[in-house]
Amino acid sequence: MSEKDSTNRVQVLSGNEACAMGALAADMRFYAGYPITPSSEIAEVLSLELPKTGGVFIQMEDEIASMGAIIGASLAGSKSMTATSGPGFSLMQENIGYASMAEVPCVIVNVMRGGPSTGLPTMPAQADVMQARWGTHGDHPIIAIAPYSVGETFDLTIRAFNLAEKFRTPVILLMDEILGHVNEKVVFPRSEEIQVVKRNRPGVAPQNYLPYANTESGVPPMVSFGEGYRYHVTGLAHDETGFPTNKAQDIERLLLRLNNKLERNRDQIIDYATDQFEDAEIGILSYGSSARSARHAVFLARQKGIKAGLFRLKTIWPFAGQEIADHTARLKAWVVPEMNLGQIAHEVEWAVGRSVPVHRINRVDGNPINPLEILAKIEEIC
Amino acid sequence: MFDYESYLRKDKLPLIWCAGCGDGIVLKAMLRAIHKIGLEKDEICMVSGIGCSSRLTGYVDFNTLHTTHGRAITFATGIKMAKPELHVIVVTGDGDATAIGGNHYIHAARRNIDLTVILFNNSIYGMTGGQVSPTTPKGKRASTAPYGNFENNFNISGLAQAAGASFVARSTVYHATQLEKIIEKAILKKGFSLVEVITQCPTMYGRRNREGTAVDMMQWQKENSIPVSRAASMSEAELEGKIITGILVDAEKPECRAEYQKIIDRFTATTETVEK
Numbered sequence: 001m002s003e004k005d006s007t008n009r010v011q012v013l014s015g016n017e018a019c020a021m022g023a024l025a026a027d028m029r030f031y032a033g034y035p036i037t038p039s040s041e042i043a044e045v046l047s048l049e050l051p052k053t054g055g056v057f058i059q060m061e062d063e064i065a066s067m068g069a070i071i072g073a074s075l076a077g078s079k080s081m082t083a084t085s086g087p088g089f090s091l092m093q094e095n096i097g098y099a100s101m102a103e104v105p106c107v108i109v110n111v112m113r114g115g116p117s118t119g120l121p122t123m124p125a126q127a128d129v130m131q132a133r134w135g136t137h138g139d140h141p142i143i144a145i146a147p148y149s150v151g152e153t154f155d156l157t158i159r160a161f162n163l164a165e166k167f168r169t170p171v172i173l174l175m176d177e178i179l180g181h182v183n184e185k186v187v188f189p190r191s192e193e194i195q196v197v198k199r200n201r202p203g204v205a206p207q208n209y210l211p212y213a214n215t216e217s218g219v220p221p222m223v224s225f226g227e228g229y230r231y232h233v234t235g236l237a238h239d240e241t242g243f244p245t246n247k248a249q250d251i252e253r254l255l256l257r258l259n260n261k262l263e264r265n266r267d268q269i270i271d272y273a274t275d276q277f278e279d280a281e282i283g284i285l286s287y288g289s290s291a292r293s294a295r296h297a298v299f300l301a302r303q304k305g306i307k308a309g310l311f312r313l314k315t316i317w318p319f320a321g322q323e324i325a326d327h328t329a330r331l332k333a334w335v336v337p338e339m340n341l342g343q344i345a346h347e348v349e350w351a352v353g354r355s356v357p358v359h360r361i362n363r364v365d366g367n368p369i370n371p372l373e374i375l376a377k378i379e380e381i382c
Numbered sequence: 383m384f385d386y387e388s389y390l391r392k393d394k395l396p397l398i399w400c401a402g403c404g405d406g407i408v409l410k411a412m413l414r415a416i417h418k419i420g421l422e423k424d425e426i427c428m429v430s431g432i433g434c435s436s437r438l439t440g441y442v443d444f445n446t447l448h449t450t451h452g453r454a455i456t457f458a459t460g461i462k463m464a465k466p467e468l469h470v471i472v473v474t475g476d477g478d479a480t481a482i483g484g485n486h487y488i489h490a491a492r493r494n495i496d497l498t499v500i501l502f503n504n505s506i507y508g509m510t511g512g513q514v515s516p517t518t519p520k521g522k523r524a525s526t527a528p529y530g531n532f533e534n535n536f537n538i539s540g541l542a543q544a545a546g547a548s549f550v551a552r553s554t555v556y557h558a559t560q561l562e563k564i565i566e567k568a569i570l571k572k573g574f575s576l577v578e579v580i581t582q583c584p585t586m587y588g589r590r591n592r593e594g595t596a597v598d599m600m601q602w603q604k605e606n607s608i609p610v611s612r613a614a615s616m617s618e619a620e621l622e623g624k625i626i627t628g629i630l631v632d633a634e635k636p637e638c639r640a641e642y643q644k645i646i647d648r649f650t651a652t653t654e655t656v657e658k
Contacts, residue, residue: 029464032459051642051649054646056463060459060489061489065459065486068449068455068456068460068486069456069457069459071457072429072447075460076464076465077464094450095450098449225427225468226425230424231445232439232440232446233448234447236448243394243440
């Protein structure tokens with residue numbers, strides 16, 4: 001970010017622009033994508049900026065190809081990403097599963113719009129939360145994180161790359177149309193404040209390298225194609241060497257390692273923020289743009305003497321169920337506003353059991369949730 | 383005798399291919415061509431999709447990538463754009479490249495990106511049990527065309543040519559020495575190179591269509607092949623059902639990654655000027 005330091009560290013820009021700039025700050029050097037509203041500005045900014053860094057931008061023929069290209073580029077050694085919205089995200093699913101299975105780090109940005117199908121191209125939603133978790137077939141690990149402001153979009157985009165590299169996994173950055181297009185003030189961190197994780201390379205000679213080794217952390221070291229370590233990558237079930245196997249023992253070991261590697265490291269992955277939660281009796285749990293309304297609702301409730309507090313998810317998957325349960329003891333109720341029909345509310349119910357009621361506020365009409373709707377619900381249950 | 387073993391992952395043998403399958407002949411022709419050019423194993427990245435021929439990548443001692451069905455060319459595009467110094471060779475089949483992956487196939491040819499695509503055309507989906515493919519000739523039987531194929535079939539080479547590929551050639555596994563020379567030229571060509579290889583599937587295609595043994599099917603390849611030079615003076619009716627072999631396109635065209643490098647260099651050049 002030397003350019004940022006020499007110019008103004010304070011800028012007004014959109015979430016999509018901040019996402020592109022965060023990716024560059026994280027040393028992303030390969031972008032492949034296909035135009036789709038409301039994400040296209042990310043591609044436009046990167047088509048302009050990437051060649052200046054020696055990086056590559058390519059517009060592919062569809063989202064399936066975009067996902068394939070970023071996996072190929074990552075295996076060739078470039079940090080890579082794509083950005084899309086609902087329909088394109090659906091098309092990417094098979095190859096997202098490939099990246100999960102073959103453990104290829106990459107970042108997929110989904111600027112969510114209303115669905116299903118073509119739905120509402122220019123209007124916001126948060127309806128792809130479950131698709132981010134279970135969109136591809138098979139039991140697979142995935143990380144999904146969700147920023148709520150333009151500034152945080154910059155930070156969490158960098159974090160998405162760091163998590164992808166650290167855990168050899170695809171990471172999904174869930175934005176939404178509001179966040180993609182809203183313009184806000186951003187204070188960029190100084191370049192020395194930005195932490196960028198580098199790929200964990202093997203410490204052994206090529207003949208001893210096991211690309212899918214059962215390491216203690218669950219994450220095997222990774223080397224790029226063309227560096228003297230000639231190995232095989234496949235989406236088929238494989239053993240530690242990377243070659244296909246039909247042996248039950250090897251298959252089970254692979255599947256359990258894949259799924260456990262994130263669970264085992266969940267404390268490093270799960271992130272959330274609280275606001276006025278210390279003495280809260282009503283907990284508002286939200287994420288993404290809905291959390292902006294939730295934050296204002298907490299402010300309005302406090303003005304009326306109601307002890308409301310905000311619990312904001314920054315990591316969506318793996319789910320912060322334990323952390324939510326830990327924050328439930330003093331609560332009378334949870335309120336979960338989200339722009340879908342209760343995809344996260346359902347997870348919250350699972351996390352807290354029947355200890356307190358979980359009230360839903362849902363919108364699927366293309367409009368953001370108004371803070372007054374949340375306030376009304378808070379007053380209703382008080 | 384040529385030492386194939388130095389290029390093979392011997393512990394992965396035997397190959398999964400059926401007795402009489404032509405895929406092994408293509409594999410050997412490819413290894414001879416790579417050896418003749420003198421490429422280092424580390425310089426080669428071999429990418430495949432899904433199907434019988436795509437299992438080839440597991441047997442060769444290069445950087446190898448076995449991808450999803452139809453998408454090998456997209457992964458290969460990412461590799462070539464990110465690391466242009468690698469020689470990227472795609473191994474694919476008729477169903478993989480022209481049915482599920484048809485869109486990527488024509489767009490890679492349009493971009494003229496420096497990939498060598500070796501397309502094994504056996505006119506059938508062998509691995510899944512002999513279903514009809516985009517190159518099954520009209521009237522021929524398949525497990526999903528029990529009354530004979532009622533659809534028209536693709537001219538795979540023509541498709542790459544029309545889409546803008548700088549090198550297009552066709553051969554058969556019967557013509558193994560010609561095939562080796564063609565693959566050699568294809569790898570050396572800077573740009574999108576397609577080598578369509580007519581190969582036999584005696585198990586899933588031959589038996590169902592009473593084409594005889596693998597030897598009979600290769601005999602058919604021999605008898606029905608027409609060199610491109612001779613085909614030029616023949617009528618469309620005379621060429622019906624024939625295999626036109628040889629180099630169909632060998633053109634000089636700007637290559638995709640090199641064109642992108644010019645954009646990158648614009649900024650590098652500017653920086654240098656400023657520094658001076």
